[in-house]
Amino acid sequence: xxxxxxxxxxxxxxxxxxxxxxxxxxxxxxxxxxxxxxxxxxxxxxxxxxxxxxxxxxxxxxxxxxxxxxxxxxxxxxxxxxxxxxxxxxxxxxxxxxxxxxxxxxxxxxxxxxxxxxxxxxxxxxxxxxxxxxxxxxxxxxxxxxxxx
Amino acid sequence: xxxxxxxxxxxxxxxxxxxxxxxxxxxxxxxxxxxxxxxxxxxxxxxxxxxxxxxxxxxxxxxxxxxxxxxxxxxxxxxxxxxxxxxxxxxxxxxxxxxxxxxxxxxxxxxxxxxxxxxxxxxxxxxxxxxxxxxxxxxxxxxxxxxxx
DNA sequence: AATAGTTAATATTTACAACTATCAACTTTC
DNA sequence: GAAAGTTGATAGTTGTAAATATTAACTATT
Numbered sequence: 001x002x003x004x005x006x007x008x009x010x011x012x013x014x015x016x017x018x019x020x021x022x023x024x025x026x027x028x029x030x031x032x033x034x035x036x037x038x039x040x041x042x043x044x045x046x047x048x049x050x051x052x053x054x055x056x057x058x059x060x061x062x063x064x065x066x067x068x069x070x071x072x073x074x075x076x077x078x079x080x081x082x083x084x085x086x087x088x089x090x091x092x093x094x095x096x097x098x099x100x101x102x103x104x105x106x107x108x109x110x111x112x113x114x115x116x117x118x119x120x121x122x123x124x125x126x127x128x129x130x131x132x133x134x135x136x137x138x139x140x141x142x143x144x145x146x147x148x149x
Numbered sequence: 150x151x152x153x154x155x156x157x158x159x160x161x162x163x164x165x166x167x168x169x170x171x172x173x174x175x176x177x178x179x180x181x182x183x184x185x186x187x188x189x190x191x192x193x194x195x196x197x198x199x200x201x202x203x204x205x206x207x208x209x210x211x212x213x214x215x216x217x218x219x220x221x222x223x224x225x226x227x228x229x230x231x232x233x234x235x236x237x238x239x240x241x242x243x244x245x246x247x248x249x250x251x252x253x254x255x256x257x258x259x260x261x262x263x264x265x266x267x268x269x270x271x272x273x274x275x276x277x278x279x280x281x282x283x284x285x286x287x288x289x290x291x292x293x294x295x296x297x298x
Numbered sequence: 299a300a301t302a303g304t305t306a307a308t309a310t311t312t313a314c315a316a317c318t319a320t321c322a323a324c325t326t327t328c
Numbered sequence: 329g330a331a332a333g334t335t336g337a338t339a340g341t342t343g344t345a346a347a348t349a350t351t352a353a354c355t356a357t358t
Binding site for chain 2: 333
Binding site: 076 | 217221228253
């Protein structure tokens with residue numbers, strides 16, 4: 001048995017996740033329906049949340065409750081993540097990719113037929129994993145621009 | 150007398166602007182207080198709106214009413230505009246610039262002491278003028294990244 | 299096989315952001 | 329200089345996004 005604590009490992013059923021976050025179960029489902037989070041699913045289609053999922057959700061809650069950014073606002077912000085630079089997709093990938101065009105939905109809410117992302121799991125993609133907060137998104141934009149330091 | 154129609158020319162007092170947009174005067178003042186718009190001011194401190202201001206405001210209204218993005222969401226989105234690439238500020242400018250750090254407020258809501266923006270009027274800056282809609286912001290991010298076509 | 303927890307879907311509640319109204323002091327217009 | 333319009337500020341209203349409750353069918357646990 002692995003005793004290593006893995007933040008990515010799905011461990012919490014929805015009732016526990018809701019309790020830990022202090023919100024209701026339908027709210028968690030809504031965040032998922034809106035594309036803000038992609039929880040792992042069991043073989044019987046039940047949601048299982050990891051420690052990282054909880055961190056992500058706390059970040060989302062802060063955006064909603066403290067920063068007063070609406071869910072659609074968060075989605076729009078996520079849609080601005082320069083995913084093409086993170087996954088290093090090709091020019092032809094970009095040409096057909098719906099996510100590349102969108103400024104309303106995060107890229108991980110799209111199918112990606114005929115792109116480098118086609119058979120990848122967005123849940124394990126850096127775009128989804130690393131850029132869940134606004135600050136890190138701006139940092140990424142800084143990095144991809146021609147900035148020295 | 151110039152007969153040329155200049156979209157940048159301030160011409161509408163607040164009552165007319167409000168009527169043209171179908172909103173109340175206090176709402177227009179609120180958008181300004183939130184930093185979404187910078188109307189021209191007369192010598193007696195009265196607001197005067199240009200055709201471009203109205204276009205900008207229609208864009209903001211669409212974001213709020215149709216896209217359901219909250220005002221703070223719009224501010225956060227504006228804060229992600231890579232202004233440093235537009236105004237071509239120096240590394241030392243960036244080091245001290247509050248706007249460069251922020252992911253909550255658009256750059257034009259900050260003072261810019263000791264930067265290239267110090268004595269410039271944000272109202273006439275490309276950052277403010279050209280990137281009032283989400284789509285154009287993503288296009289700018291695309292342009293500054295190492296994308297070919 | 300019985301109990302507890304989950305699913306998706308719909309209906310309902312609630313908190314508050316967005317907006318409006320009103321005010322006395324000031325500016326503009328004719 | 330009188331009438332009309334604007335200023336910032338405060339108080340009040342309202343539409344609806346966000347959150348919750350409830351349901352019958354399903355999955356997991358003992």
